[in-house]
Amino acid sequence: MDIVDIAKLAGVSIATVSRVINGSNEVRPATAERVRRVVNEVKFVPNGNASLLKQGKSSSYGLIIPDITNPFFPEFIRSFESILETKNKDMLIATTDLHASRMQNVIHRMLARQVNGVALLASEIETEPIETLIRNKVPLVTLDRRIIGRGSSDVSVHYPSGMLQAIAHLKKLRHRRIGYIGGSAGLSISDHREQSFIKAMKKCDLRVDESLLLIGNYRVSGGEVAMAEILKMRNPPTAVMAANDLTAIGTLRVLHREGISVPRDFSIVGFDDIELSDMIFPPLTTIRLSRHELAQAFVDALEAAAKEPHAQGRRYSVRTSLVVRSSTGPARASMALSRGRK
Amino acid sequence: MDIVDIAKLAGVSIATVSRVINGSNEVRPATAERVRRVVNEVKFVPNGNASLLKQGKSSSYGLIIPDITNPFFPEFIRSFESILETKNKDMLIATTDLHASRMQNVIHRMLARQVNGVALLASEIETEPIETLIRNKVPLVTLDRRIIGRGSSDVSVHYPSGMLQAIAHLKKLRHRRIGYIGGSAGLSISDHREQSFIKAMKKCDLRVDESLLLIGNYRVSGGEVAMAEILKMRNPPTAVMAANDLTAIGTLRVLHREGISVPRDFSIVGFDDIELSDMIFPPLTTIRLSRHELAQAFVDALEAAAKEPHAQGRRYSVRTSLVVRSSTGPARASMALSRGRK
DNA sequence: GTGAAAGCGCTAACAA
DNA sequence: TTGTTAGCGCTTTCAC
Numbered sequence: 001m002d003i004v005d006i007a008k009l010a011g012v013s014i015a016t017v018s019r020v021i022n023g024s025n026e027v028r029p030a031t032a033e034r035v036r037r038v039v040n041e042v043k044f045v046p047n048g049n050a051s052l053l054k055q056g057k058s059s060s061y062g063l064i065i066p067d068i069t070n071p072f073f074p075e076f077i078r079s080f081e082s083i084l085e086t087k088n089k090d091m092l093i094a095t096t097d098l099h100a101s102r103m104q105n106v107i108h109r110m111l112a113r114q115v116n117g118v119a120l121l122a123s124e125i126e127t128e129p130i131e132t133l134i135r136n137k138v139p140l141v142t143l144d145r146r147i148i149g150r151g152s153s154d155v156s157v158h159y160p161s162g163m164l165q166a167i168a169h170l171k172k173l174r175h176r177r178i179g180y181i182g183g184s185a186g187l188s189i190s191d192h193r194e195q196s197f198i199k200a201m202k203k204c205d206l207r208v209d210e211s212l213l214l215i216g217n218y219r220v221s222g223g224e225v226a227m228a229e230i231l232k233m234r235n236p237p238t239a240v241m242a243a244n245d246l247t248a249i250g251t252l253r254v255l256h257r258e259g260i261s262v263p264r265d266f267s268i269v270g271f272d273d274i275e276l277s278d279m280i281f282p283p284l285t286t287i288r289l290s291r292h293e294l295a296q297a298f299v300d301a302l303e304a305a306a307k308e309p310h311a312q313g314r315r316y317s318v319r320t321s322l323v324v325r326s327s328t329g330p331a332r333a334s335m336a337l338s339r340g341r342k
Numbered sequence: 343m344d345i346v347d348i349a350k351l352a353g354v355s356i357a358t359v360s361r362v363i364n365g366s367n368e369v370r371p372a373t374a375e376r377v378r379r380v381v382n383e384v385k386f387v388p389n390g391n392a393s394l395l396k397q398g399k400s401s402s403y404g405l406i407i408p409d410i411t412n413p414f415f416p417e418f419i420r421s422f423e424s425i426l427e428t429k430n431k432d433m434l435i436a437t438t439d440l441h442a443s444r445m446q447n448v449i450h451r452m453l454a455r456q457v458n459g460v461a462l463l464a465s466e467i468e469t470e471p472i473e474t475l476i477r478n479k480v481p482l483v484t485l486d487r488r489i490i491g492r493g494s495s496d497v498s499v500h501y502p503s504g505m506l507q508a509i510a511h512l513k514k515l516r517h518r519r520i521g522y523i524g525g526s527a528g529l530s531i532s533d534h535r536e537q538s539f540i541k542a543m544k545k546c547d548l549r550v551d552e553s554l555l556l557i558g559n560y561r562v563s564g565g566e567v568a569m570a571e572i573l574k575m576r577n578p579p580t581a582v583m584a585a586n587d588l589t590a591i592g593t594l595r596v597l598h599r600e601g602i603s604v605p606r607d608f609s610i611v612g613f614d615d616i617e618l619s620d621m622i623f624p625p626l627t628t629i630r631l632s633r634h635e636l637a638q639a640f641v642d643a644l645e646a647a648a649k650e651p652h653a654q655g656r657r658y659s660v661r662t663s664l665v666v667r668s669s670t671g672p673a674r675a676s677m678a679l680s681r682g683r684k
Numbered sequence: 685g686t687g688a689a690a691g692c693g694c695t696a697a698c699a700a
Numbered sequence: 701t702t703g704t705t706a707g708c709g710c711t712t713t714c715a716c
Contacts, residue, residue, distance in 0.1 A: 001477075001478070002709055004709080013686065014709090014711095015687055015689095015712080016687075018710065018711055018712085019685095019711090021710095022711080027685070027686080028685055031686080042477060043473060043477040043478065045478060046709080047395070047456060047709050048454030048455055048710095049392075049394045049455070049708090050395050050692090050710040051709080052692090053392050053395055053709080053710075054691080054692050054709080055692080055712095068420055069417060069420060071413065074411050074415075074416050077410055078410055078411060081437055082439075092434070093435050094423075095423055097420070111387040112387055112389070113390055114390070131385060132385045135343075135384060135385040136385060136387060276618070279562050281595070281623060344692095354703085355703045355704075356703085357702070357703055357705095358702060360696085368702085370701060370702085373702080389692090389693050390694095391692090391693080392693035392695090393695070395692090395693080395708050395709065396696085397695070397708080
């Protein structure tokens with residue numbers, strides 16, 4: 001079933017059918033009506049590939065994420081999709097599952113589909129795939145890569161705002177030794193978060209003990225391992241900031257398992273504010289990064305770049321802010337940990 | 343940059359370029375090498391729309407889900423995507439967000455993209471969109487709709503297996519009054535689950551008290567509301583089965599808030615076994631529905647249907663099984679609830 | 685207001 | 701082994 005069939009059924013030329021389908025007003029209402037009736041009758045849906053081919057441009061954006069299993073991303077996707085929907089744009093999702101090797105493949109697929117731009121939220125960024133994008137004049141928008149260029153913009157998370165609030169909050173609760181459990185090593189985004197933590201600590205006149213800077217993996221398991229590590233320390237911190245909420249949940253799990261009460265004996269601050277963080281016990285004090293604002297920034301960047309694919313990219317920034325719930329409380333004496341155990 | 347440019351750069355015809363790109367072996371190795379060098383040099387990615395148009399077939403499947411925010415679906419997507427990847431097939435995701443009105447729009451987009459089939463995991467199924475699919479000869483595979491037809495298959499969840507185990511498990515723990523918190527009203531999938539619960543109860547010679555059959559919404563909030571309801575009963579159940587894990591988590595939250603200990607004072611069984619269910623406290627006893635098996639069934643159904651788009655669809659079934667963790671324990675006297683409160 | 689026809693980038697006969 | 705060429709289904713001038 002194609003446009004030719006419709007034309008025959010309606011007794012008009014294919015040009016007219018095309019006009020009607022695309023809402024041109026250069027068609028006599030009666031004719032248009034006749035065509036429309038046939039289209040509805042047979043539930044005709046024009047071949048988008050053919051239109052795109054003819055028009056030379058698509059109206060979709062690619063979205064590459066590292067791990068769809070981290071609730072942050074589905075929440076982001078929902079916002080992203082709904083914003084695009086209002087603009088009648090499509091979205092192509094792909095997951096790298098943290099395998100750098102999949103990136104090239106994924107980008108290839110998106111290029112083949114003629115996307116107008118790629119939103120890259122995965123951090124395993126290598127030169128090769130980016131080069132491919134640039135050579136094909138497809139704009140790229142990265143998350144927290146902090147590098148821009150021709151046809152490549154960046155949306156960075158403004159950590160200081162939230163981090164500073166978090167540290168100040170902890171300090172007011174008399175915490176002095178504050179640990180940090182970061183994300184996967186080697187990812188630029190992990191560095192940014194850690195650096196922001198360190199800066200915020202210094203700004204609050206708190207000493208940064210290097211031995212309290214641990215590594216995680218942005219997942220629950222990373223938080224568990226790191227927290228277990230912390231519990232073995234002779235001089236453990238009284239509070240910990242985690243690189244994301246999943247990590248924080250991991251710490252909560254081992255704390256609970258060890259019979260250490262949160263926030264009585266230990267305080268935890270997460271990052272992201274996934275929906276889940278208000279649903280676990282105790283509800284997580286965390287630094288909120290609005291998925292909607294982030295999605296909006298990405299769409300803005302993508303749209304701007306799509307207009308001028310070869311122009312210099314821009315920097316976008318999304319603020320963060322502290323959400324105080326119940327995983328933080330007054331600091332106990334440093335030996336609280338051992339005393340708290342059953 | 344198109345195939346013509348590559349042909350010029352490599353000093354061959356476009357046919358040869360096409361052959362090389364598609365891995366034909368009817369090209370002299372030296373020639374192929376020359377072409378390949380140019381392709382890599384300029385990072386050429388052929389226009390997939392053009393190929394698809396020419397070949398008349400795409401190699402992608404549409405995936406429609408209700409709510410990407412329910413962890414069950416991302417976990418499903420991950421399996422689905424990885425299975426498709428091994429077959430070099432693409433996936434188009436769309437979300438209805440439980441709005442029936444979005445369905446038509448979403449299906450239209452997929453049809454325009456020439457998908458070879460649609461996996462429909464959303465339950466807001468109306469006749470209109472399905473009609474559209476059929477008229478366009480695009481196979482449909484539904485989840486638990488229990489209806490098949492020409493070009494339309496169904497993957498149903500085999501509830502009895504898991505439900506029976508769960509009820510038997512509860513019965514062995516001396517639970518007699520067992521409640522059920524279902525999914526959204528009006529969805530066929532909700533009915534199936536509830537019916538299976540009732541059947542399993544009867545098979546175990548347990549009485550089904552209609553007043554213990556509550557309604558939820560497949561989300562945490564639904565579990566909370568229903569549990570609050572239950573706590574107000576004069577003769578509450580000692581255990582509850584939830585239509586999914588999110589619902590179960592909701593019940594856990596209000597139980598915890600009310601100072602009622604799980605599993606000491608009350609038992610909860612979830613459904614799905616999302617990753618989260620092993621990460622909360624207490625880890626959830628739940629009926630596991632393997633995302634991987636489900637995804638595999640969908641892919642099988644889709645592939646079979648894609649081969650013969652007009653053949654009669656088939657029924658596929660995926661088993662479930664009980665995973666015992668810590669949210670279930672021996673039943674207490676029925677007044678335990680009130681006594682348990684602080 | 686409507687139709688004829690060119691051509692988007694590619695694949696696959698068919699020719700050479 | 702390689703090249704020429706006819707479309708795939710659509711949009712869009714350009715004529716009428």
